[in-house]
Amino acid sequence: AAFAQTAETGTPVAFADLVALLERIFLRHGTSERVAAILAENCASCERDGSTxxxxxxxPGYVGSLKSGWVDGRAEPTVEEAGPAFLRVDAANGFTQPAFLAARDRFLEMVRDNGVAVMAIRNSHHFSALWPDVEPFAREGLVALSFVNSFACVVPPGGKAAVYGTNPMAFATPVAGGDPMVFDQAASSMANGDVRIAAREGHAIPAGSGVDRDGKPTTDPRAVLDGGALLPFGGHKGGSIAFMIEVLAAALTGGKYSREVDWSAHPGAETPCTGQLFIVIDPERGGTGAFADRVAGLIGNVKEAGQDRMPGERRYARRVRTLRDGIPLAPARLAELRALAGD
Ligand code: NDP
Ligand code: PYC
Structure with a gap:
């Protein structure tokens, strides 16, 4: 589970009101209306689902990147067809989600026409969870995989220098009679965001998560952030996944490797400018005629065997609660957001 505890107390804010507040913040800090609307919906959805x-x-990190001139909040992406089932997208140093959405309709046509398609996005700032990118594909009957690299803060197993980003990957599949099964996980022991939350709240991080600046194991989140690094999850196996994600999200797309991200001339910037790859498959092309039923059956087997829940189920349950009762926000956090919006 996420290391950071999901807030369950605070001032309840309706989802639409949170989207509107975040939209005002983005607009006030220089994004276009379209970009503001997309990022506000995306970030509020993460808060709604407890992707803390x-x-x-x-x-504040989005704002820092905009204020420092590191990211272009008004970028116009370009979309290029590299083949009947391959889209190349240049986000033009803008945020990833608006570039992705600019290409999404054509991408869906390619998936329907060919049974599978690839979208390779570069020069793009992804500062969010990946599940909002893939879950909608599964709701449209498709299987989706996505990979993003970030900024160097993860050492390879046995290594001394950070080479990899926290590099998440997400997978979404339709499930007959239920919500899609979606997993979305970093290739590191923890997301960098959870380390920062632990540092802010004064919690130790689990043993085996990271090393300090001398490469020694530490449970102090400040030591990880101050010259130290995270470890891949699961030793060399997670290291290989982190490597694969650098290859797919950066080498293949033309985006920067995590270790090439250099924001030193932009104090306050926090959004890594790298790349993202999507592979989306129409499972009906498998010819079984019963794909989503078979996945539902497998989930039944997994639960009968003792796994108490599938990935995504915590988010869906919280989504139901927060859409009904409001999204709890700490009063200080809400005040900070209102100040950023100029309210
Ligand atoms: P977590 O370890 O919190 O969760 C990973 C996945 O495992 C989720 O799908 C989660 O589902 C599921 N899960 C957690 N606990 C259980 C359980 N007990 N049983 C079954 N499934 C479980 O994720 P990470 O800390 O690795 O990553 C957090 C977020 O950070 C991700 O959304 C990721 O995309 C994002 N991130 C973004 C980066 C970027 O560059 N943009 C970089 C790194 C991370 P559920 O959500 O339902 O709990
Ligand atoms: O939480 O590791 C992280 C992260 C990096 C970039 C965006 N999120």
């Missing part, structure tokens, strides 16, 4: 490490906690 990529919810409103991230707003």
């Amino acid at each position: 490490s990529h919810g409103v906690f991230r707003i």
Whole structure:
């Protein structure tokens, strides 16, 4: 589970009101109306679902990147067809989600026509969770995989220098009679956002998560952030996944490797400018005629075997609660957001 505890107490804010507040913040800091609307919906959705490490906690970082001139909040992406089932997208140093959405309709046509398609996005700032990118594909009957690299803060197993980003990947599949099964996980022991939340709240991080600046194991989140690094999850196996994600999200797309991200001339910037790859498959092309039923059956087997829940189920349950009762925000956090919006 996420290391950071999901807030369950605070001032309840309706989802639409949170979207409107975040939209005002983005607009006030120089994005276009379209970009503001997309990022506000995305970030509020993370907060709604309890993806705390990529919810409103991230707003000062978005603002820092915009104010420092590191990211272009008005970028116009370009979309290029590299083949019948391959889209190349240049986000033009803008945020990833608006570039992705600019290409999404054509991408869906390619998936329907060919059974599978790839979208390779570069020069793009992804500062969010990945599940909002893939879950909608599964709701449209498709299987989706996505990969993003970030900024160097993860050492390879046995290594001394950070080479990899926290590099998340997400997978979404339709499930007959239910919500899609979606997992969305970093290739590191923890997301960098959770380390920062632990540092802010004064909690230790689990043993085996990271090393200090001398490469020694530490449970102090400040030591990880101050010259130290995270470890991949699961030793060399997570290291290989982190490597694969650098290859797919950066080498293949033309985006920067995590270790090439250099924001030193932009104090306050926090959004890594790298790349993202999507692979989306129409499972009906498998010819079984019963794909989503078979996935539902597998989930039944997994639960009968003792796993108490599938990935995504915590988010869906929280989504139902917060859409009904409001999204709880700490009063100080709400005041900070209102100040950023100029309210
Ligand atoms: P977590 O370890 O919190 O969760 C990973 C996945 O496992 C989720 O799908 C989660 O589902 C599921 N899960 C957690 N606990 C259980 C359980 N007990 N049983 C079954 N499934 C479980 O994620 P990470 O800390 O690795 O990553 C957090 C977020 O950070 C992700 O959304 C990721 O995209 C984002 N991130 C973004 C980066 C970027 O560059 N943009 C970089 C790194 C991370 P559920 O959500 O339902 O709990
Ligand atoms: O939480 O590791 C993280 C992260 C990096 C970039 C965006 N989120």
